[in-house]
Structure formats: structure tokens, C-alpha cells
Amino acid sequence: MERVYNFAAGPATIDQSVLEKARKELVCYQDKGMSVMEMSHRSAMYLDIYNETEALLRQLMGIPDNYKVLFLQGGATLQFSAVPLNLMGEKNSADYADTGNFAHLAAEEAKKYGEVRIAASSREDGYTFIPRQFDWNPDAAYAYITTNNTIYGTRYTFVPDTGSVPLVADMSSNILSEPTDVSKFGVIFAGAQKNIGPAGLCVAIIREELLGQEKPFTPKLLSWALEAKNGSMLNTPNTYGIYMAKLVFEWLRDLGGVPAVYERNVAKAAILYDYLDESRLFRSPVHREDRSLMNVPFVTGNADRDAAFVKYAAARGLVNLKGHRSVGGMRASIYNAMPVEGVKALVDVMKAFEKENA
Ligand SMILES: *Cc1c(COP(=O)(O)O)cnc(C)c1O
Numbered sequence: 001m002e003r004v005y006n007f008a009a010g011p012a013t014i015d016q017s018v019l020e021k022a023r024k025e026l027v028c029y030q031d032k033g034m035s036v037m038e039m040s041h042r043s044a045m046y047l048d049i050y051n052e053t054e055a056l057l058r059q060l061m062g063i064p065d066n067y068k069v070l071f072l073q074g075g076a077t078l079q080f081s082a083v084p085l086n087l088m089g090e091k092n093s094a095d096y097a098d099t100g101n102f103a104h105l106a107a108e109e110a111k112k113y114g115e116v117r118i119a120a121s122s123r124e125d126g127y128t129f130i131p132r133q134f135d136w137n138p139d140a141a142y143a144y145i146t147t148n149n150t151i152y153g154t155r156y157t158f159v160p161d162t163g164s165v166p167l168v169a170d171m172s173s174n175i176l177s178e179p180t181d182v183s184k185f186g187v188i189f190a191g192a193q194k195n196i197g198p199a200g201l202c203v204a205i206i207r208e209e210l211l212g213q214e215k216p217f218t219p220k221l222l223s224w225a226l227e228a229k230n231g232s233m234l235n236t237p238n239t240y241g242i243y244m245a246k247l248v249f250e251w252l253r254d255l256g257g258v259p260a261v262y263e264r265n266v267a268k269a270a271i272l273y274d275y276l277d278e279s280r281l282f283r284s285p286v287h288r289e290d291r292s293l294m295n296v297p298f299v300t301g302n303a304d305r306d307a308a309f310v311k312y313a314a315a316r317g318l319v320n321l322k323g324h325r326s327v328g329g330m331r332a333s334i335y336n337a338m339p340v341e342g343v344k345a346l347v348d349v350m351k352a353f354e355k356e357n358a
Contacts, residue, residue, distance in 0.1 A: 005342035008320035009150055009295060009333040010173070011193040018247045018337075036243040041236050050231070053242050056249035060258055061175075063182050063205055068228040070204040071242050073221075076102070076172040076191035079202060082222045083144065083168055083187065084110040089213040091141040095119040097134060097160070100127045100149030101326065102170060107144070113215065119143065126327075127152040129287035134160055142166045142186060148174035150194070151324040153297040153331065154290040159184045166210055174294050175203070176252060177336055178262045186210050192241060194294070195335050197248045201241035252336065261336050268334055268343045269293045275347045281305075281354040285329070299329035305357065306330060313349050318342075 006013040029036050032045050039046040054069050063069060072078070083106070088094060093115035096107035099122050110116045117140070120131035127149060136143050143162040148155040150173040159181070160167065166186025175190040182188065187206050193199035204224065211225040220226060220234065227234055255261055273291060276284045282298045284291065300306050306329050310322045323329040334343055 002317070004317045004319045005338070005345055006319055007332045007334070007338070007342075007346070009194070009324070009331060010191070011199045012195075012333055012335050013337045013342075014197065014244075014248065015251050015337045015339075018244075018251050021247050022244060037240045039239065041233055041239050046239060049243050049246060050237075053246040053249065056246060056253060057203065060249060060252055061180060061182055061205070066208050067182060068206045068208060068211070068224070070206065070224065070227050071232045071237055071245075072202045072204055072227065073200060073238055075193075075199065075202055076170060076189060077105070078222070079170070079189045079204060080106040080109040081112075082204075082224065083142070083189075084113040085218040085222055086214045086224045087142045087166070087168065087187070087210060088114040088215065089141050091139060093117065093137070093140055094142050094144060095134075095136055095140045095162075095165070096144045097121070097131065097146070098123050099130055099146055099152075099154065101151045101324075102172070103144075103146040103149070106146070106170060110144075114141075122154075126285075127154065128285060130154050130156055130290040134162075136160070136162050136165060138163060138165065140165050142168050144168045144170075146170045148172075148177075148292050148294055150295050150333075151297075151327060151331075153284075153286050153292045153295045155292040155294070157290065166207070173333075173335075174292070176258055176261070177265050177294055179258050192245060194333075195248075195337075197244035198241050201238045201245060203245075248337075264340065265293045265334075265336065268338065268340050269296065271340070271343050271347055272296050272332060272334070275350060279350065279354055281357060282330075282350060294335055295331055295333050297323055297327065297329055297331045299323075303328060309350075309353050312353050313346070316345075316349050318346055318349055321346075 095117050097120045098118050119136050120134040122129050143165050147169050168187040172191040173194045176195050189204040192201035214223050313321050321330045323331040
């Protein structure tokens, strides 16, 4: 069976070469005589894999030495709880920018643990843009943003200046897709299933000086300080997910790293946005200057026609183009692993559909 172009928002497409490598090593990893899935997480052979994975991520993102890298479970959503539990501290208040569904959920979760202020919001406008004005409070324990809004298809093209207040970023849907100056952030976290690998793994990158302020009732597994002290092995980590992340990181390194994949992503997104701008049937609902490079929502303005297009594309091997249930329309997720050929194929199919429906 031939592989389709999978535009799913997450779990998302993984480069075929990565999957082939995993298949090759599935039963026997290198000369170890067993699968990675069968290895003790405490064994030297597994620790080599773990350490290589961390080193690759550090290299790809240029993570400074005063940051810890953790490989956690519970997805990005569990970090919505971990962030306030670990960072609210004595100030017990935090600022959130509400720029999409996941930003909103993160703020709602944080309210359980302390005071949450909304420093900026595009909620009233259907999350179609990224605010430029933020009412950051200098006394907040931290300031929180979502660098790419997966459902609405917007992204920050700048890093907000929060002064001495540590900036926390959910980068689940655009980590490793563009260069990031990690030193501008106190904490970065990302669920793996968009740009890193299979679901069930979450990466957290934390400036060391922020560790050790967790609330006394923080569940052990949510304490970043304890996880950091134990090399993400307070309990059994997602060993196979971490291995898959290693293969994705190696693939990314061999492509030329983040600068090279960023260039590729810009070119890929431009193919789709250029067509959306000239199409008389399809259009992009978000502000041009905030358009995501990873998630591209588009609509015809007619729900039946949208549904017909999703079916039309699926019949041609382009799948998972239906928009999120909360917004409707279509969404093409074009993460790092979506090849340029996939985007070209999508535009060809959109053009053909437009012609047939003129
Ligand atoms: C997918 C996503 C999440 C949720 O991730 P889970 O791993 O399902 O918890 C959170 N934030 C953003 C920006 C996402 O794209």
C-alpha cells in the first residue's frame, strides 16, 4: 500500500526514512540483541540512547548549559498543570496571553493554583491574530505564551519582552521548525506528536535557576526539580518515544538542522498561502502577518463545500484535512516532516477542485 500525504494536526506525519530506520532496528537494536522497547531504562545501552537524544536536541536548538532538558509523559496538557505548580512560587500569580484554544486551556488550569491575569487576548476576534500589546505585570511569577496556535493557525513572529519575568512557552506545534533563542525563555515545553515523534512524550527545557519553587502538594511526577535530579527517570520514562525522538533529531540534523528546515518550511508555507491569496474559492481566515508556518486553516465559506473538498482530497491520497471541530473548514498541518511535494500535491488538488466548482 502506498503512503498518503497526512495533513493531521497531531499525531502527525513522520518522515518515511525515520520510520524505515525504526523498522530496521525494531527487533534488534544495533548489536544489542533486543528491541529498544525491551531495554531496562537504567541499562547502559538505554542510557546511551537517552543521552544521545538529549545531546541532539541541545545541539539542534542551541540550548545553553544552564538549562535542563526533561523527557516527560502526560503530553503538553500535563505541563499546563506543571507550569503553575512549579513556578507560581510565593508570588502566586501569573500572566497569560490568550491566543488560542490551548493557551486558554493552560490559563484555566493555572487558575486552580493561583491568580491568573490575561495580559493580552484575541479570543473575542476568534483568535485570528497575535496581539502586539501586552499588559505584562512586573510582579508576576511568570508570563505565558503559546508560540504557535495549532487550531487557529497563527504564530508569534517575535518574542514578547517580559523584562525580568520568566517567559514560559508552549511550543508543541512549532518547536524545531524555526530558529529559537532559548536564552530568552525561562521554560519551553512541547508535546512530541507534532514535530518530535510519536505521542506520549513531552519535552521540557527549563532554566536551572527556576527549579525548586514547587508548591508542597505538587505530585512527585510533576516536580521538574525532582525529574531534573533524576534524569527524567523518577519512574520509567517513555523509552521508545525517546528513541523515536532520537531518530527524528538525527534526520533533522542530517537535513542541515533547524536553519535548513526553517528555510524549507517558509518555502512550503508560501506555496500554500500564495495560492490561497489568489484563489477565488478558498481563503485563509487569519491575519496575514501572523500566519503559521505549521498549521494552515482555510475555508470556502460554505460548510457543505468544505466537506466536499475534504472528501475530494482524501480520494486523491491527501488525508486529514478537516479543520478542528471547534472551527470547521479545512486545516493543512505542514510540520517539518511534510515534504514540499505534499504541499504541491495539495495545491494541485485545490486548483482542480476550484476549477470543477467554478
Ligand atoms: C497539541 C497541543 C497541545 C496538547 O498536547 P497533548 O500532548 O495532547 O496534551 C497543547 N498545546 C499545543 C500548542 C498543541 O499544539
